[in-house]
Amino acid sequence: MGGERSWRRPARRRRPARVGLLAAGAGLGFCLIGVAGLGAWNVQVVTGSSGPVRETADGFLREVSAGDADRAYGRLCADTRSRWSAAGFAAWLRTPPQVTGYEITDVAVATRGGRPRGTVAVRLTRDGGGSEQRELPVVREADGWRVCGDPY
Template sequence: MGREHVWSRPARPRRPVRTGLVLGAFGLGMCLIGVAGLGVWNVQVVMQANGPVRKTADAFLREVATGDTDQAYEKLCRQARSRWSVVGFGSWVRTPPQVTGYEITDVSVATKGGRPRGTVRVRVTRDGGASEERMLPVVQEDGKWRVCGDPF
């Protein structure tokens, strides 16, 4: 009777703070790797689009400068072709002062409304040696890049 019974609870395994910190650092590291991977992927998409946009603009401007307006017309987007007929486009391009040369100075690609769009900055040289800087809009249509807008 006179004994006091001391109550004790069973020992719980201790979870050290260090384990929590390690797991937290691991989770944070995985998130950072994911964000970096997504950033690299976005840069690659944009950089890969620069090449086709430049190539499309270069071919279009080369054909305009050499007077091959039928081939240049084929590189126009639907919207631009709806405003011009083949003959009308050819007449417009041949109107003096004609384009005799060009230099692509910058290419940029961005996404607007979920659709990629390119802008090509070009220095156009005309008859008589006068030059001017123009922006050439390029859009993706049916899997191909096309010039869209009035570049001249």
């Protein structure tokens, strides 16, 4: 009778290029998802911060125009308080021409170095009727938003 043929599994064709491309595509997809997530987080931080930045600047300027130096000093950031004493800040506020009113014209919030920072454009009215445009820098500290730099 005839000889029996042994059964053999057909040889697999290896496709290393296809596997490599699939792995690279999956890695790229994960990276894009991560970048999109970080971008969405950044947008939330920036858009959610314009209200508190405006409120901080508004409170500070309200206290400055009312002559309440102690409360205004409490709204300054740690860096500015390290350069100004409470007494020096109060004397600076009483120096003519004093601020008698203000109008907030614009609020901008951006991240710099991973930290949100705000800039509030304000028109200050001084006693005697003069007015000037200023930018008020506002930064985020552990306990909230603070006015930083030379306020006006």
